[in-house]
Amino acid sequence: MPSATATVALRAEGVSKRFGGLVAVDGMSFALAENEVLGLIGPNGSGKTTMLNLISGATKPSGGAIRLYEHDISATPASEIARRGVARTFQIVRMLPSLTVLENVSAGGVFGHSRRWGRDLEDHARDLLRRVGLQGAGDASVSALTYIDQKRVELARALASDPKVLLLDEWLAGLNPTELRTGIALIEQLRAEGRTIIIVEHVMDAIRSLCDRCIVMNSGAKIAEGTPREVLADPEVIRAYLGDADA
Amino acid sequence: MNLPAAIALSHREQIKLLAGVLIFGAAALLPFFNTTYWLSIGISIAMFTVLATSWALFSGPTNYIALSTAAFFGIGMYIVGGGLPYLPFPALVLVAALAGALFSAVVGLATLRISGVYFVIFTLGLAELVRQVVAWAQHVMGTSSGLYVLIGISDQAMYWLLLGLAALVFLVGWAIGRSRLGFALRIIGNDEVVAVHSGINTARAKVVLFVISSTFAAMTGALVAPRWSYVEPSIAFSPFLSFEVVIMALLGGVHRLWGPLVGVIPFTLLWEFISAKFPSQTTLLLGACFLLIVYFIPRGVVGLIEDFTRERGGAIRDLLKRWTGGHA
Numbered sequence: 425m426p427s428a429t430a431t432v433a434l435r436a437e438g439v440s441k442r443f444g445g446l447v448a449v450d451g452m453s454f455a456l457a458e459n460e461v462l463g464l465i466g467p468n469g470s471g472k473t474t475m476l477n478l479i480s481g482a483t484k485p486s487g488g489a490i491r492l493y494e495h496d497i498s499a500t501p502a503s504e505i506a507r508r509g510v511a512r513t514f515q516i517v518r519m520l521p522s523l524t525v526l527e528n529v530s531a532g533g534v535f536g537h538s539r540r541w542g543r544d545l546e547d548h549a550r551d552l553l554r555r556v557g558l559q560g561a562g563d564a565s566v567s568a569l570t571y572i573d574q575k576r577v578e579l580a581r582a583l584a585s586d587p588k589v590l591l592l593d594e595w596l597a598g599l600n601p602t603e604l605r606t607g608i609a610l611i612e613q614l615r616a617e618g619r620t621i622i623i624v625e626h627v628m629d630a631i632r633s634l635c636d637r638c639i640v641m642n643s644g645a646k647i648a649e650g651t652p653r654e655v656l657a658d659p660e661v662i663r664a665y666l667g668d669a670d671a
Numbered sequence: 672m673n674l675p676a677a678i679a680l681s682h683r684e685q686i687k688l689l690a691g692v693l694i695f696g697a698a699a700l701l702p703f704f705n706t707t708y709w710l711s712i713g714i715s716i717a718m719f720t721v722l723a724t725s726w727a728l729f730s731g732p733t734n735y736i737a738l739s740t741a742a743f744f745g746i747g748m749y750i751v752g753g754g755l756p757y758l759p760f761p762a763l764v765l766v767a768a769l770a771g772a773l774f775s776a777v778v779g780l781a782t783l784r785i786s787g788v789y790f791v792i793f794t795l796g797l798a799e800l801v802r803q804v805v806a807w808a809q810h811v812m813g814t815s816s817g818l819y820v821l822i823g824i825s826d827q828a829m830y831w832l833l834l835g836l837a838a839l840v841f842l843v844g845w846a847i848g849r850s851r852l853g854f855a856l857r858i859i860g861n862d863e864v865v866a867v868h869s870g871i872n873t874a875r876a877k878v879v880l881f882v883i884s885s886t887f888a889a890m891t892g893a894l895v896a897p898r899w900s901y902v903e904p905s906i907a908f909s910p911f912l913s914f915e916v917v918i919m920a921l922l923g924g925v926h927r928l929w930g931p932l933v934g935v936i937p938f939t940l941l942w943e944f945i946s947a948k949f950p951s952q953t954t955l956l957l958g959a960c961f962l963l964i965v966y967f968i969p970r971g972v973v974g975l976i977e978d979f980t981r982e983r984g985g986a987i988r989d990l991l992k993r994w995t996g997g998h999a
């Protein structure tokens with residue numbers, strides 16, 4: 425677990441995002457330390473994906489600032505943020521259908537934070553495929569893959585740039601119990617490597633076992649922050665989740 | 672694996688290169704057959720090969736339908752027409768290339784951030800805009816509406832020049848396909864969101880391709896200008912040309928470098944026939960061709976061929992499997 429004096433990898437300062445009249449993210453402030461695994465949880469529609477979109481540059485904040493290693497990236501284009509070291513997966517998996525599995529992974533390693541090409545790139549991509557458990561599938565077409573395997577490809581693609589900060593948006597959603605165990609083990613391995621990760625997840629077992637710290641969002645705002653054990657016992661968090669279940 | 676990574680040419684690429692050299696070599700023999708009719712058709716085919724192939728370099732991967740071919744083609748033509756008294760022909764072709772590159776860079780930077788539909792309309796308007804500006808400039812300068820392009824360049828020479836330019840388009844297209852830029856374009860064509868999140872500056876990649884494609888259009892206009900001894904805005908900036916190029920490229924298929932060529936050859940021959948037989952219905956027929964192609968063969972003839980061989984390949988594999996008891 426990172427110490428109190430650890431370097432801050434990512435910092436959100438009063439970040440807001442409005443879509444017309446809807447405030448999807450409302451004054452979010454938090455810091456992510458280097459080597460930390462931070463869980464971002466909250467009921468459906470609470471603004472988690474929007475928060476990740478703001479960090480990766482997919483959308484721009486209406487207010488506040490986001491800093492990556494103290495460098496303000498609030499107005500930086502997504503491609504530039506990727507080069508500075510932020511990589512992500514998407515809530516709804518995004519494959520490049522006309523590219524092979526190996527090319528899908530390679531796509532993440534050419535233009536981003538680390539840049540490889542030629543043999544070097546191919547070796548790196550194959551190595552990542554092996555690590556996510558897809559060795560030998562490099563030449564397959566992505567449409568031939570199962571859902572979990574597509575998720576593995578997407579994770580390998582995100583890792584291909586050797587990111588400084590990795591954003592996982594419900595990477596474990598839609599997996600069956602066996603696959604879930606494999607998936608958690610995979611993220612556990614990333615954690616053991618000392619990677620800096622934000623995990624958006626509904627699977628509470630995963631949050632408990634993977635996260636150093638948790639932030640709970642509701643209606644775009646932060647309602648709790650602490651260890652998974654603390655926040656999951658917080659009455660306001662319980663109310664937010666139950667309220668969501670009633671609706 | 673199709674990553675254009677290795678520096679050395681693979682065996683397949685060597686074969687492709689050899690095939691390309693043989694085809695271009697054979698095509699270069701056409702003027703020795705001494706038929707003016709076929710040489711003139713050869714010039715049209717070579718011209719449209721350059722235009723359609725370079726058009727597909729940009730529009731194939733990006734899916735942006737550019738109708739600006741005529742704008743850049745016309746600029747090239749006018750640079751030769753207007754510059755002949757001052758500079759030799761080869762220098763003017765280079766000036767045309769430079770002008771096409773600069774102008775398309777400005778246009779690309781201004782428009783490639785807008786979405787596809789608006790881009791189509793903008794590029795269509797561009798040729799008309801340039802045409803009006805040229806006509807207005809000629810009016811202001813008090814010259815006549817056209818320009819005489821009087822230069823002794825034989826049909827043979829023009830044919831060989833266009834053929835050389837076509838070879839250059841193929842070389843450039845092949846080099847792009849092997850480069851990071853080519854890989855970036857394939858990613859953009861698949862999913863632009865993934866592309867930007869992988870660190871690709873999508874706007875820049877599109878502008879670069881648009882500039883390459885437009886530069887070739889300007890050079891083509893410059894090279895063929897002497898074919899019309901009298902150049903007028905309505906000839907140089909004809910929107911008809913832009914549509915012809917799109918139709919030929921789509922007919923052949925834009926997902927392979929040699930795809931547009933497969934459309935150019937039959938279409939030029941057919942068009943030669945149609946415009947001789949039904950000179951007043953050409954616009955209507957062109958429109959009809961466009962609709963038919965987009966509806967029935969959206970991936971072009973090359974796409975059809977690929978589907979066909981894949982099905983056949985599958986059928987043969989199934990057959991083998993049955994014969995060998997499922998161990999094929």
Ligand SMILES: Nc1ncnc2c1ncn2[C@@H]1O[C@H](COP(=O)(O)OP(=O)(O)OP(=O)(O)O)[C@@H](O)[C@H]1O
Pocket residue numbers: 443446448466467468469470471472473474475515
């Ligand atoms: N591009 C957009 N335009 C308008 N509204 C949006 C947009 N993106 C998200 N929203 C709205 O913002 C709110 C937050 O959505 P978001 O996707 O961030 O929630 P979430 O916490 O990721 O939910 P889930 O757990 O269901 O994935 C929702 O009300 C959503 O409808």
Ligand SMILES: [Mg+2]
Pocket residue numbers: 472473474515593
């Ligand atoms: Mg979400």
